[in-house]
Amino acid sequence: MTYRVVQWTTGNVGTKSVHAITRNQELELVGCYAWSADKVGVDVGELCGIASLGVTATHDLDALLALRPDCVVYNPMFADVDELCRILAAGVNVVTTSEFITGTGLGDGRDRITEACRSGNATIFGSGINPGFIQLFAVVTAGISDRVDRIRIVESFDTTIYNSPETEIPMGFGYPIDHPELVAVTEHGSRIFREAVELVAHALGAQLDDIRCEARYAQATQDLALPGDWTIEAGCVAGIDVRWTGIAAGREIIEIRGVWTKGQSLEPVWSTEFGYTVTVEGRPTIKSTLSFEPPADFVGETLDDFIMLGLTITAMPAITAIPAVVAAPPGIATYTDLPLLLPRGVLNV
Structure with a gap:
């Protein structure tokens, strides 16, 4: 039909x-x-x-x-x-x-x-892709282990070319690195990952005792002009590493982590692998990586062309x-x- x-x-x-x-x-x-x-x-x-x-x-x-x-x-x-x-x-x-x-x-x-x-x-x-599809990917992957100790999902990207200050500033980007409410800002801005933890727990049949959020940051060492006509000033947040964890029986059984950076002038310097890494710790431990690249016939003339290509994986899980x-x-x-x-x-x- x-x-x-x-x-x-x-x-x-x-x-x-x-x-x-x-x-x-x-x-x-x-x-x-x-x-x-x-x-x-x-x-x-x-x-x-x-x-x-x-x-x-x-x-x-x-x-x-x-x-x-x-x-x-x-x-x-x-x-x-x-x-x-x-x-x-x-x-x-x-x-x-x-x-x-x-x-x-x-x-x-x-x-x-x-x-x-x-x-x-x-x-x-x-x-979307995350939260959403990547949690499904992790749950399916866990189906080939006969014991699961923990599921870890890490999303890691340099988002310098991404034009969305409306979603990134609420995460904490651009805030002074010593802002007293910075972790609370990031927790609120990334709160949808709490629902992702709930989804994985439900798939595992696990009753969570607690869901926690923690974050660490890197600062820009020089002013960074970004798409969307905004600037991250030196000394302000240009890297966010946020972890949402699900706790059951006194131990961490689910981790959903996002590591996002902007520019090459960060303090401290973070070394990250771009893409999605899913690790099912258990017997056996299964590690999978998910990345994407343009098709052979892709013609990109602007940065927006590449951004829009990447947004396909956000749109498609709902449409499918x-x-x-x-x-x-x-x-x-x-x-x-x-x-x-x-x-x-x-x-x-």
Whole structure:
């Protein structure tokens, strides 16, 4: 069958979602929500740098819901509980990359979303590359050990060319290295990783006693001008190493760690391997690395071209899940609830 899809916003990840939806043989783009007024009435293809699609962006929520889509691909930078509840209560399923895995970080908002799912008989599923897919990758990998002592996931990247001060400043980038609330800032900014720890624990059947966050930092030794028209001044945070850990029976059984750096002038100097490393400590210990590179036919003329290529792995886990989410019982679904997600409609033949 073909699934009727509405795209919600056309920012960085939303643009990659549109690219993927329009290329997928099993998906049909029927509508698009525009967050900013200057995008209203503009063809979605034009907004996303591809050929005209015959679908114009709108700010009219009722008109989009009246299209009776099977699913909304929800890609705002941050989730809006009111929006999500309105979509779900109207009977429309949601897949999202907007900092949503289990929903526990939303507090009372999670209860509202659960009720909207119930009343609308709809399902919501959240995933990106991390948190999201990489936790699934770790859980699947753990299936070939007969004893698991700990699962460790490390994401490591130089994000200098990434243009997203709106998401990186809340993590602690640019703060004075001696700011008294720096760890609290990073903990709040990276709180979605708490939900990732919960996901892995649930997959293992583990009851956690505690989830903890700790962080360390590197400072810029000279002013660093960055995309997005912002500067990290010398003496301010240009490297963040944050660890979220799940504790059970008095010991650490899950570690999800992010190591992000900017520029080459850091104090202290960190040596990191770029990509994702998953280690299942057990019998046997299994170590896997996940990296990505452009295809042979890729033509990149600007830094944005390479950034957008990288954002594909953020957008695709949610889109791949659409058929399973449409078929799922109403409520909040995670990877532990859905069947094997198959990459249908993407084979290049």
